[in-house]
Amino acid sequence: GESVGLHLPTLSVQEGDNSIINCAYSNSASDYFIWYKQESGKGPQFIIDIRSNMDKRQGQRVTVLLNKTVKHLSLQIAATQPGDSAVYFCAEKYNAGNMLTFGGGTRLMVKP
Amino acid sequence: EAGVVQSPRYKIIEKKQPVAFWCNPISGHNTLYWYLQNLGQGPELLIRYENEEAVDDSQLPKDRFSAERLKGVDSTLKIQPAELGDSAVYLCASSLSPTNEQFFGPGTRLTVL
Numbered sequence: 195g196e197s198v199g200l201h202l203p204t205l206s207v208q209e210g211d212n213s214i215i216n217c218a219y220s221n222s223a224s225d226y227f228i229w230y231k232q233e234s235g236k237g238p239q240f241i242i243d244i245r246s247n248m249d250k251r252q253g254q255r256v257t258v259l260l261n262k263t264v265k266h267l268s269l270q271i272a273a274t275q276p277g278d279s280a281v282y283f284c285a286e287k288y289n290a291g292n293m294l295t296f297g298g299g300t301r302l303m304v305k306p
Numbered sequence: 307e308a309g310v311v312q313s314p315r316y317k318i319i320e321k322k323q324p325v326a327f328w329c330n331p332i333s334g335h336n337t338l339y340w341y342l343q344n345l346g347q348g349p350e351l352l353i354r355y356e357n358e359e360a361v362d363d364s365q366l367p368k369d370r371f372s373a374e375r376l377k378g379v380d381s382t383l384k385i386q387p388a389e390l391g392d393s394a395v396y397l398c399a400s401s402l403s404p405t406n407e408q409f410f411g412p413g414t415r416l417t418v419l
Contacts, residue, residue: 203346235412236410236412236413237310237397237399237410237411237412237413238349238397238410239410240407240408240409283348283349285348289405292404292405293351293354293362294351294408296347296348296349296350297348298346298347298348299346299347299348
């Protein structure tokens with residue numbers, strides 16, 4: 195079946211550097227995408243979302259880019275901090291089913 | 307405001323035993339979800355409730371799993387009998403409606419021996 199996946203299972207960055215986490219999706223009908231952050235022992239926490247009629251959206255220190263041509267989603271974290279260490283998931287949704295489909299996760303490790 | 311509450315946080319049982327998980331959603335949230343999360347993977351939807359009605363349970367293994375949401379507030383998820391492969395984290399989430407943001411609880415980590 196169609197699925198959402200990630201390219202890198204683990205990303206290690208130096209504190210203060212920028213981080214980029216990538217995600218590939220295969221369902222062309224998806225029109226809404228979300229990035230979640232999950233810390234150890236906690237549930238996923240909403241970070242930022244983007245609709246398919248946009249190609250970029252910015253939040254505080256985070257930016258999500260959507261490339262519908264190649265079905266690619268990325269999360270950019272500026273000035274990465276130790277508190278950003280977590281597993282990050284992308285998720286997709288399409289209105290017909292209102293069901294959220296998650297990818298496999300990327301672990302971000304921030305070195306002090 | 308309190309978030310989604312789940313209990314227990316951890317549960318260890320032997321295979322073939324029954325187990326139950328409890329979820330209290332955020333007050334006023336009509337939509338409640340149960341997800342299963344295996345290690346290193348994203349959550350997978352098991353069942354979704356709109357108030358007390360299960361509107362999407364296609365991914366719930368009905369031979370051993372059951373769920374209920376009496377009065378449209380708290381919900382319980384039960385496994386009977388548990389199998390080794392059921393070891394995972396069971397997450398509960400809630401939202402105002404199916405199109406609103408989902409808020410996740412901390413999950414219950416189940417270990418089946």
